[in-house]
Amino acid sequence: MEFEIWWLLAFPLFFVLGWLAARVDIKQVMTESRALPNSYFRGLNFLLNEQPDKAIEAFLEVVKLEPETIDLHFALGALFRRRGELDRAIRMHENLLEREGLAEEQRLRAQGELGQDYLKAGLLDRAEEVFGKLLQTPQHGLARTYLLEIYVQEKDWQKAIDAARELEKDTSKPLNADIAHFYCELALLDAAKGNPDAAAAHLQLALATNRQSVRANLMSGDLDAAAGQHEAAIADWRLVETQSSAHMALVVERVLGSYRQLGRIDEGVLWLRALYARHPSQDVFSALYLAVSETEGAIAATQLAREELRRNPSLRTLDRLLEAQLINAEPGERELLQVEKSLVAAHSQRMMRYQCDSCGFKAKQFFWRCPACGRWDSFDPERREGEV
């Protein structure tokens, strides 16, 4: 076999070439690092030692000494905004924009950052102006996303609908669930102004946009009930079960109320018992328990509470069971039961909360849009027992 001797010569050559290449890199790095002010390394050192305040001061010095460090300007600006130091973030980005000779791409980026600073500072008019200007630029996707956020915060729902539709075209991400909420918000305003026809029309648009809009059916029922049309209201509310059985927790009291208005509470209880068998949940149980106590008496209610306690042991159910037992108790037992009940009731009431699945925010009230993280439909419609 003929071995190609020249390969043996080639190895040291590659080695030398590699070494030279490495030296060139090292040399370049050394030159660059000499060009950087000392404060840059001090800043890095503070960062590594988890002293962000001192790091920021050091980096600010670099920015003063070396105004060409554009990326460092952006990094510091974004950092200030994240830390809530919005004055500093705004100054940083305004200074960048005042600069002559800034490349177009960086100017647009600085505008986008400044818009976000204004938005976080609650200066919605200024943010809207900045993002409005960016609509005709390559930054239009970012601009529309933030404009939509601004319109939602301003509760300008018609503008929010238009912006969301444009954004859908930009990103091909469906926003129909959000748009349906915007129509529901418009319907709420109509109803508050005493215009139920306009409200009903907006709810129809919500359902046309998103057939799964639980809120539109729930609000349609509220409108019908307010107009005394309880049969229609019950039909609207019962549609919710076909969309999301969990949301029936928000509906059951309303349905029972309308059956009561129609003088057909027994029919309502029958329906509720069947619903509870299909989708047992604490909130549905609670409504059923009250209705059964009202129509069938304490013994039937005790029986129901025992079954629920076996299915799902919880303080709230125990509270119900004690309540039902208290009604039937002998005078001698009554006192102790009363103490037990008041202890359990105080605790279970304090602990029942709706919760955002996205950020964990807890509230006594149900929200369609989380007040903490701003997401739509992130609240679990069933309350949970948990730490306060």
Ligand SMILES: [Zn+2]
């Ligand atoms: Zn949230």
